[in-house]
Amino acid sequence: MDFSGILGDVSIPVLSALLLGLITAISPCPMATNIAALAYVSRGVRERRYVVITGSLYTLGRMFSYSVLGVIIIVAGLEIPGVASFLQDFGEQVLGPLLIVIGVIMLLINKISLNLGGGKLSSIGEKVANWGMIGGFLLGVLFALAFCPYSAVLFFGVLIPLALKSTGGLMLPAVYAIGTGLPVLVFGALLSFGVTRVSSWLNAVTRAEKVIRIVVAIIFIGIGIYYVVLWIQN
Amino acid sequence: MTEATRNRGNKDKIPRSKVTRILWIVCPIILVGLAVWLVLAYGPSPQTPPVSNNSSGPTDRLDVVYFHRTQRCYTCLCAEEQTRYTVETFFADELASGKVTFQSINVQDEANADIVEKYNNASYLTLCINTVRDGTDHIEEVTDIWLVIGDDEAFVEIVKNKIENSLNAET
Numbered sequence: 001m002d003f004s005g006i007l008g009d010v011s012i013p014v015l016s017a018l019l020l021g022l023i024t025a026i027s028p029c030p031m032a033t034n035i036a037a038l039a040y041v042s043r044g045v046r047e048r049r050y051v052v053i054t055g056s057l058y059t060l061g062r063m064f065s066y067s068v069l070g071v072i073i074i075v076a077g078l079e080i081p082g083v084a085s086f087l088q089d090f091g092e093q094v095l096g097p098l099l100i101v102i103g104v105i106m107l108l109i110n111k112i113s114l115n116l117g118g119g120k121l122s123s124i125g126e127k128v129a130n131w132g133m134i135g136g137f138l139l140g141v142l143f144a145l146a147f148c149p150y151s152a153v154l155f156f157g158v159l160i161p162l163a164l165k166s167t168g169g170l171m172l173p174a175v176y177a178i179g180t181g182l183p184v185l186v187f188g189a190l191l192s193f194g195v196t197r198v199s200s201w202l203n204a205v206t207r208a209e210k211v212i213r214i215v216v217a218i219i220f221i222g223i224g225i226y227y228v229v230l231w232i233q234n
Numbered sequence: 235m236t237e238a239t240r241n242r243g244n245k246d247k248i249p250r251s252k253v254t255r256i257l258w259i260v261c262p263i264i265l266v267g268l269a270v271w272l273v274l275a276y277g278p279s280p281q282t283p284p285v286s287n288n289s290s291g292p293t294d295r296l297d298v299v300y301f302h303r304t305q306r307c308y309t310c311l312c313a314e315e316q317t318r319y320t321v322e323t324f325f326a327d328e329l330a331s332g333k334v335t336f337q338s339i340n341v342q343d344e345a346n347a348d349i350v351e352k353y354n355n356a357s358y359l360t361l362c363i364n365t366v367r368d369g370t371d372h373i374e375e376v377t378d379i380w381l382v383i384g385d386d387e388a389f390v391e392i393v394k395n396k397i398e399n400s401l402n403a404e405t
Binding site: 154 | 303308356357377380
């Protein structure tokens, strides 16, 4: 992953910010949250439209968080060490339990709609699907704030200094967010495309979707446990 | 959700499906539009001139300090290992004579509060090179390394060059 050549030559900070976002998204440490996000985004895999909206809202959520951080550091002049320490603590301690809770809730909702697929509950299902898209936004907000050591150095150590010395630097965190959300959006759409085709051949779309929802919940719980174990180990 | 329930849902709640359709169109357009606008609006920025080294006198000592948190990840361990390798391999003589030192510091350990404060309150993964000349500290943060994680050769080259340049800056 040698991006230094590309970044070194680039005199367009916007492009550097986008590349930094991409590096963050595919680096080992933040990969765990991105897999969770990808799983979540691809939940309603039958409808590509749903995947694209949720993926976009997830990216917008990340843009919101990074932009707010950019504003409070660049404009309000809040000290980086305090913010960076707090958000890395948040990433270490809060994210794991939260993912487990979200995973369990998803499992429970899935179970309810499996057992009682009545008229009243199907409308609840609709509401949950609606919330699912808004949930994509909230997930973006949350995952962006949960800094891993590596994403912290890329954001606070590389991106923010770049933003401080660039014209229009205030916009760079938002561009960085697009870079971090793009792989989730693209792979979500590809996954949706693939599953839709395969499933329609097998004529088992609904069944596939139910299985996917359970798998997603398990991925959330699994990644949550992974974070909790990391936290307890130290 | 079966096809039947979905259809019923759509029939009952036309506004919802409209909202979904609008969102489907609007969200990607916003993202793409924003990206294009940003590139156009904030095009090439003036290159910042390289920071000149205005200190004088020979280098008394050079401290390589690596800051990390208690919880270590792949990147943190990898970066420390490569930095240590670079110092021990290419600056063995200086290391033995004490002209070059290497320290790995946990920023969350209270015992390290003084050194953390000295290095601009390091709060995340940070590699610093402090060139001491005439008893004065010249602290520089090495950030290029974070873009070549996974490419050990490039990583070592960056650290090696930084140390060499700092050691030979005045000659």
